[in-house]
Amino acid sequence: MTTAPVFDTDADSRPAVVLDVELSEPLPRVAAIGPDGRRVHQAWALIRLHTEPLGALLADVPEYGLSPADLAAAIDDQLGDVIRPRLGGAAIPTGGFTPATEPPFLASRRTVLAAAPDITVVVCTRERPGALARCLDSLLAQQYPGFRILVVDNAPATEATAEVVRSAARRGPVEYLKEPKAGLSFARNAAVAACPGQIMAWIDDDELADPHWLAEVARALAEHPEADVVSGVIVPAELESRAQIWFEQFGGHSKGRGFRPDVFGPASADRQNPLYPLPPFGTGANMTFRAGVIERIGGWDTALGAGTPAMGSEDTLAFTQVLLAGGTIVYQPTAVTHHYHRRDFAGLQKQMVGYGTGLTAAYTSLLLGRPGLLWRLLRLAPTAYRDLTGKDSLRVSTLQDDFPRELLGANRRGMIAGPRAYLRGRRAARAKLRQHP
Known part of the structure; x- marks a missing residue:
């Protein structure tokens, strides 16, 4: 049994403070001692200009704190090549x-909002009323003209979720849907069935939506009429523990994609195989599907996702199916959500197992549905092996010396368990369908 390192729970230490920095406003001073009396060791900052996210940085906080000039120097050192051209070289x-005039980014957003499509935001949840209330507060604060929120209560044991939705509905367009079959994919499919012909944006209940999240989703849809899916960037909402820092080192939810927009589809096949590496284009905690796309790929696989033996990757499979069908996925890093990572080491370890299990479970689902893909996957096996074992591979190149290597072992154990987990999950899903047709 693995135990968390002692400093992961150090009451006198705060690994990092999370900042949201707007360059058109005065830069903040970062104190070395936080309001709670803990020593702050680093500052993680999302850097924006006129609300546009341009990048993120991690800077050390010395004993005397981080002055605005120090922060500016860190921004210039890590992101200067991106930011200085936006400032005319200043x-x-x-x-x-x-x-002096309205910035182009804001002017283009105003144009997008003038013709913004209606969007349904879906939050699938189960017995997490506190997190859900926080998420709904952020969604009700969206600066977007036409949206509604659908909360799917998955196999509820209490009325807590329904009560949170009733409270939120008094302040905005929030609706409630109960799905009795336990499992995230059952909840997702229930939402799809309830929203025919609608654009659907998905966010998890342990996230906060940036106020301009839907506006930037709409920007991507307008700029890319061919897009079937829009995926945004997910940044940390807090970094209160070493486990949260380690999750970011492993790539977080954004897996090192950065803040450069990208398009994946038929035209990108020469540089990005639809089958591997996965997923280069997003995650289910911040994704938007145009109307009818989910139905065309057969819906969400109910043997995958939270609440199944596979533990996840229903989103990975869906993205892959879209690409294999000739569809297009747009990565739009200006569409931001903020995620509360697991604080404890045990939770992170379980998550790493789940990532590995879900990944190979998704491949199992893909091969059972399309056996002819086996030879294409075998040709990719050497690349996958190098990524798993190479010291300079993208999987491990961002890990620091303090990253517990047993977490990588947990991830690999999950990969080995994935195929069997998928088969167990498929049997369980069929049993649930018989119980709740």
């Missing part, structure tokens, strides 16, 4: 500034 300002 230095990173510390005191903020007011642009």
